Amino acid sequence: MDLLTVNEKNLTPEERDALQSQNTRLVTQFQAESLEKNARKHWDLFYKRNEDKFFRDRHWTTREFNELLDENNCENTNRIKTLLEIGCGVGNLIFPLIEENANLFVIACDLSPRAVEIVKNHKLYNEDRMKVFVTDITMDDIFMKVDLNSVDIVTMVFVISAIHPDKFVTTLKNVFKLLRPGGVLLFRDYGLYDMAQLRFKAGHKISENFYMRQDGTR
Incomplete structure (x- = not known):
């Protein structure tokens, strides 16, 4: 029995009803x-609405991802490691990390030009230790900004879920091309049947396990 089936069986009647109600009115194809x-x-x-006040700084990353710690990133801890943060938002991951890890160069990118501008205006932004730019990771324009096989660590925190499922494979292939041999991808995202999914109402479901929020983000 696979994990998906186990999760389905563990749903309460109320949770099953919530999922069923989402199917009564789907987002139109248009x-x-x-x-x-x-x-x-x-x-x-x-x-534009939330600026840097919506997400909290992610001080938990080194606790959850040991690979971000100096002593565990690679055998030669004197070498500056390169981290690529995809979907950096306003820097809630990169700025706490750059304060903690002096042996790291950060490349950060986001789909939103406004988010990138907020990062550049942050008091800790330092071009000697980081660069940030706008890109769409589902496209190949990132290869104009980041060299192939040049990144030690890629982080994608609540990013994959915002990408259309049809573009998952292309996105992950792009990430793989950027990683050095032995590099790692660290990601965190929503879980199947978690409260974030169950609380969506009818009219918000785009396709299986893919939803739109009220503000149009996915």
């Missing part, structure tokens, strides 16, 4: 295509 086309616009509006 809406779904518009959300994909305007993904950058929706995230830009999100950061």
Whole structure:
């Protein structure tokens, strides 16, 4: 029995009803295509409204990801490691990390130009230790900014879930091309049947396990 089946059987009747109600009214095909086309616009509006006040700084990353610690990143801890943060937002991961790890160079990117601008205006932003730019990781334009086989660590925190499932494979292939041999991808995201999924109402489901929020972000 696979994990998916176990999870389905563990749902309460109320949770099953919540999932069923989502199917009574789906996002139309026109809406779904518009959300994909305007993904950058929706995230830009999100950061225009919330600036750097929505997400908390992620001080938990070195506790959860030992690979981010100096002594565990690679055998030669004197070498500056390169971290690529995809979907950096306003820097909630990179700035706490750069304060803790002096042996790290950070490359950060986001789909939203406004988010990138907020990062550049942060008091800890230092071009000697980081660079940040706008890109769409589902496309190949990132290879104009980051060399192939040049990154030790890639982080994607609550990023994959915001990407259209049809682009998962292309996205992960792009990530793989950027990693050095032996490099690692660290990610965290929503779980199947967690509260973030169960609380969506009818009219928000785009496709299986893929949803839109009220503000148009996914």
